[in-house]
Amino acid sequence: MRYSKNGIFSDKDMNILRNNKVCIVGSGGLGGYILEMLTRVGIGSITIIDGDVFDETNLNRQILATSDSINRVKVEVARERMKQVNPEVKVVGIEIFLNEDNVSTLIQGHDLVVDSLDSIDARITLEKACETMGIPLVHGAIAGWYGQVTTIFPGDRTLTTIYKTKTGKGVEKKIGNPSFTPACIASFQVSEVLKVLLGLGEILRKKLLMIDLLDNETFVLDID
């Protein structure tokens, strides 16, 4: 009964998802929603990685942030909630910040990696490691009213292209992130994850979907 409303997926699809292992890197605005959605869908095993604890500035947008979770380890809160949401899914939380030295070990053995990080440098590190390990990567990023999504296969180097001369933070440093943008972009990322794992529909490979919620515009840029 749990999955009876997952009508867009066949029994075969659901079996594939049960046997898949997805790694979410970053348990912030995007990562929290992505974890929630993938857990409800019925992915077999999910690893969520983040070295941070919740603070008050997370409350405006991060689904796992509540008054009770302030100062608590993000991935621990995530694991506890997912046990309530869907105990059939094995959720492993790893309390660590991703860096060049640990990234390969952290993502090893996963069928797909989700980029929900909050720094451009860490995203590039993750893209390089996914290429080396031969793992597809679904990227999402947000700033204010704006967000972007792309799906990267080993060798595409899409993030290296779109963040060519950039390091650190983007315009979110100035304009922040409200509650609704992460939910929107996380949803697009989750649908990309499911399409990649199941071989369904069209994916955003070498394409960057940019969403402007202020002017209700979407653009798909071809990334050469």
Add this chain to the structure above:
Amino acid sequence: MKVEIRLFATFREGRGKTVVLEQNEPTPRSLLRDIGVSEEDVAILLINGRDGDFDQTLKSGDYISVFPPVGGG
């Protein structure tokens, strides 16, 4: 020669969605300078929808598109 600048996201603040400038031998660098957009703030620069360089000389009817970096999670 007239060239159109298409602006996205925060670049629209105070400028609108598009700006048309008239310059002799315009480049993306000279156009962005005239509208007060710093090169360092641009993540993606397209010329006629394709990846472009800041110092490329533009032709009449060309358009450039500029996007700021979006990196939050």
